[in-house]
Amino acid sequence: MPVTINKRATWAAYVPSAKRAHAAAPPAPSTNPNWDPVGGVFVHHRGPASPVATDYPTEADCLRDVAAIYGEHTQDATFNGDIGYNFLVCRHGNIYEGRGYERGEANSGDAGYIDGLGRNAGFYSICALMRSNHTASEAMLRSYRALIDHLRREAPRRTGTRILPHLHGVATECPGNLTMYAQPGSTIDPAVPWTGLADVHIFAAQKWVNTTYANAPGYLRCPEDGRTGWPTVLSLTQGLQHELGISPTVQNFGPGTFEAVKQRNKLPVAETNANLIRVYNAALWCKGYWTSTSQGTWSADSEAALQKLYADAGLSYSNVTMRNRMWPYVVKALLRMDQFQLVARGDVTVQRIQQRLNARYVAEVGIPAMSLVPCDGIYSRDGQQGLMMAVQYEVGIDLNAINGYFGAGTQAALKGKGSGPLTGDLRYLFRSACYVNSPTMLPGNPQVPLAYRPEDLATDAQTTTHLEWLRAFQRFSQLPVTATNDYTTWAQLLVSSGDTSRPATGCDCITEITAARGAQLRAAGYLIVGRYLDEHLPPTDPYFLDKALKPGEPQAILDAGLRFFPLFQYNGTQLANFTQQKGYDQGRIAHQKAVEHRIPAGACIYFAVDYDALDTDIDSNINPYFQGVKAGLAELGNRYTFGVYGSRNVCLRVSREVGARWSLVSGMSWGYSGNLGFPLPANWSFNQIREYEFQPGWGLDHDVWRQGADPGVSALVPVSEEF
Numbered sequence: 001m002p003v004t005i006n007k008r009a010t011w012a013a014y015v016p017s018a019k020r021a022h023a024a025a026p027p028a029p030s031t032n033p034n035w036d037p038v039g040g041v042f043v044h045h046r047g048p049a050s051p052v053a054t055d056y057p058t059e060a061d062c063l064r065d066v067a068a069i070y071g072e073h074t075q076d077a078t079f080n081g082d083i084g085y086n087f088l089v090c091r092h093g094n095i096y097e098g099r100g101y102e103r104g105e106a107n108s109g110d111a112g113y114i115d116g117l118g119r120n121a122g123f124y125s126i127c128a129l130m131r132s133n134h135t136a137s138e139a140m141l142r143s144y145r146a147l148i149d150h151l152r153r154e155a156p157r158r159t160g161t162r163i164l165p166h167l168h169g170v171a172t173e174c175p176g177n178l179t180m181y182a183q184p185g186s187t188i189d190p191a192v193p194w195t196g197l198a199d200v201h202i203f204a205a206q207k208w209v210n211t212t213y214a215n216a217p218g219y220l221r222c223p224e225d226g227r228t229g230w231p232t233v234l235s236l237t238q239g240l241q242h243e244l245g246i247s248p249t250v251q252n253f254g255p256g257t258f259e260a261v262k263q264r265n266k267l268p269v270a271e272t273n274a275n276l277i278r279v280y281n282a283a284l285w286c287k288g289y290w291t292s293t294s295q296g297t298w299s300a301d302s303e304a305a306l307q308k309l310y311a312d313a314g315l316s317y318s319n320v321t322m323r324n325r326m327w328p329y330v331v332k333a334l335l336r337m338d339q340f341q342l343v344a345r346g347d348v349t350v351q352r353i354q355q356r357l358n359a360r361y362v363a364e365v366g367i368p369a370m371s372l373v374p375c376d377g378i379y380s381r382d383g384q385q386g387l388m389m390a391v392q393y394e395v396g397i398d399l400n401a402i403n404g405y406f407g408a409g410t411q412a413a414l415k416g417k418g419s420g421p422l423t424g425d426l427r428y429l430f431r432s433a434c435y436v437n438s439p440t441m442l443p444g445n446p447q448v449p450l451a452y453r454p455e456d457l458a459t460d461a462q463t464t465t466h467l468e469w470l471r472a473f474q475r476f477s478q479l480p481v482t483a484t485n486d487y488t489t490w491a492q493l494l495v496s497s498g499d500t501s502r503p504a505t506g507c508d509c510i511t512e513i514t515a516a517r518g519a520q521l522r523a524a525g526y527l528i529v530g531r532y533l534d535e536h537l538p539p540t541d542p543y544f545l546d547k548a549l550k551p552g553e554p555q556a557i558l559d560a561g562l563r564f565f566p567l568f569q570y571n572g573t574q575l576a577n578f579t580q581q582k583g584y585d586q587g588r589i590a591h592q593k594a595v596e597h598r599i600p601a602g603a604c605i606y607f608a609v610d611y612d613a614l615d616t617d618i619d620s621n622i623n624p625y626f627q628g629v630k631a632g633l634a635e636l637g638n639r640y641t642f643g644v645y646g647s648r649n650v651c652l653r654v655s656r657e658v659g660a661r662w663s664l665v666s667g668m669s670w671g672y673s674g675n676l677g678f679p680l681p682a683n684w685s686f687n688q689i690r691e692y693e694f695q696p697g698w699g700l701d702h703d704v705w706r707q708g709a710d711p712g713v714s715a716l717v718p719v720s721e722e723f
């Protein structure tokens with residue numbers, strides 16, 4: 001980050017002539033032997049709103065203001081006869097020298113020590129040219145950040161990592177709207193990535209809720225950083241609970257809170273408790289709606305924001321009965337991180353589906369277990385649950401039994417009513433399920449994506465485009481191509497396991513496949529079996545599975561008329577297993593084992609992620625692990641390719657971001673967050689849909705093998721050939 005610090009002479013030109021020479025001269029060297037700014041920086045602003053101050057429209061206004069500060073600070077001896085700040089930053093992004101690297105006097109003198117360091121003797125002070133009625137500009141924050149970076153790494157006197165507001169331990173409102181940035185980890189901290197502007201209204205709400213409910217039983221403070229997030233909306237939830245007489249307060253909007261909002265039965269426009277108005281305004285700010293800038297006032301902006309939220313959620317505001325009945329649902333949604341406005345990656349048709357789920361199944365039907373689903377245009381876990389509940393209602397499940405789970409009753413109803421001719425709402429849900437599983441893939445090399453047409457959602461007609469998509473989806477999913485809404489297709493659209501009773505030609509197990517077992521598998525219709533290349537535990541370990549391929553077993557499998565695919569898993573259920581180094585080591589071991597078993601070049605080895613890895617896990621560990629696998633295999637000549645075993649999301653991301661050749665999807669774990677709201681990966685080769693006891697003591701995973709996908713191993717390298 002290059003930084004330009006403008007010399008004192010730039011602003012000294014605006015200082016009255018009597019003092020101009022002193023102002024323009026380099027700062028006097030500090031005579032204080034304790035001056036050593038190793039502590040960090042103090043953040044300042046220009047002070048309270050002033051009727052004579054300007055909004056700094058031009059650079060001349062900035063220079064004039066620095067000169068004015070110099071004038072104020074040199075009126076008496078308080079600041080040792082010079083400007084108190086070390087540096088000043090303006091809203092245009094310019095940085096000005098004050099005392100420079102010499103000791104300044106702006107951080108409240110000797111008002112206590114911080115970690116043994118004097119407030120002035122151990123810290124730089126940086127003043128932003130803005131007053132309490134101003135907010136920081138991006139240019140100002142970027143320069144502030146660059147200056148701190150300079151002071152940490154390049155300055156003749158280097159500073160430490162603390163970033164403190166002037167008000168730290170001192171009664172002052174300085175640095176005003178910069179306070180939310182005056183802490184390590186904020187966007188002006190060069191040690192963390194730039195995160196842009198924070199929101200001053202959210203900051204005000206955070207300060208208010210922390211101050212007001214500090215002593216409410218159970219209350220947990222939220223950070224005061226001007227950024228929305230779960231900690232803030234949960235603190236607001238506790239404020240709401242306190243106002244509604246719930247004690248102790250908890251960080252959860254449960255049935256008790258819902259009931260209390262319902263009992264109060266007051267929309268904000270009729271609300272008399274100003275603190276509740278503050279909670280509602282704060283929650284609207286956190287949701288990204290422009291509402292009242294006066295916290296305790298329900299303004300026209302507030303009312304417009306609430307109307308917009310109702311509309312975004314698919315709810316009627318003009319219908320007063322519905323408006324009132326939906327209010328507790330809206331409050332609950334307000335105090336979650338769900339989005340109701342289309343997000344950047346969002347799809348407007350998905351948003352319409354989400355809004356319709358709310359309009360019909362929350363507002364009109366009133367399914368007791370259903371909350372408002374987010375309307376952000378992204379199909380996710382909540383949308384999937386909402387869609388499932390809607391399907392349950394339309395196929396005739398009792399209202400109080402609707403739970404969003406793909407249970408026996410739902411399956412039976414889908415085999416009955418769901419598989420008949422569809423019209424109206426149930427037809428809309430079937431096609432919505434198609435839409436959210438779109439695009440599907442048309443065969444070819446490369447495969448061609450086929451998107452579901454939004455126009456086909458709105459009609460009962462069996463359009464050719466609808467039927468074409470349905471056939472493509474069935475073919476892609478390895479289902480019978482019926483072009484109808486049969487049970488198997490419903491199941492495939494709604495849950496990652498699909499129809500678990502459907503036949504499959506693949507399987508995998510931890511059991512040695514002997515000649516006899518191979519014959520049993522073949523007789524049961526299996527053509528390919530997955531087997532582990534290795535096991536890391538010794539036979540004495542209580543968790544030893546004896547799962548590794550045995551010498552001679554590959555030949556026995558082939559002799560039984562089967563093919564096989566190699567699996568690799570050490571501690572695949574633990575996040576700690578997934579590091580780049582372990583991936584590298586395990587990739588090399590997998591290669592060696594495959595060579596020992598005479599597996600020919602080109603075979604795909606599946607590395608397992610055997611738990612519900614979240615996106616954050618994938619970022620931090622799973623992807624680095626696969627990078628390691630890739631590097632380990634590459635170093636040994638890329639004799640083998642790698643595949644990924646895991647949830648749909650793990651498979652999608654590792655394939656896209658690291659380059660896994662094939663995906664073995666753990667579809668049977670349909671409750672995994674990584675399997676909810678994600679389509680089958682385009683490169684899926686196996687879908688593990690069920691586990692069962694094939695023979696007494698012999699457990700088997702039932703894997704749908706996709707025609708044309710990874711053929712597995714069908715021949716071994718002859719013994720005569722040397723590697």
Ligand SMILES: [Zn+2]
Nearest residue numbers: 044045166174
């Ligand atoms: Zn200050």
Ligand SMILES: [Zn+2]
Nearest residue numbers: 059062090092
């Ligand atoms: Zn400026």
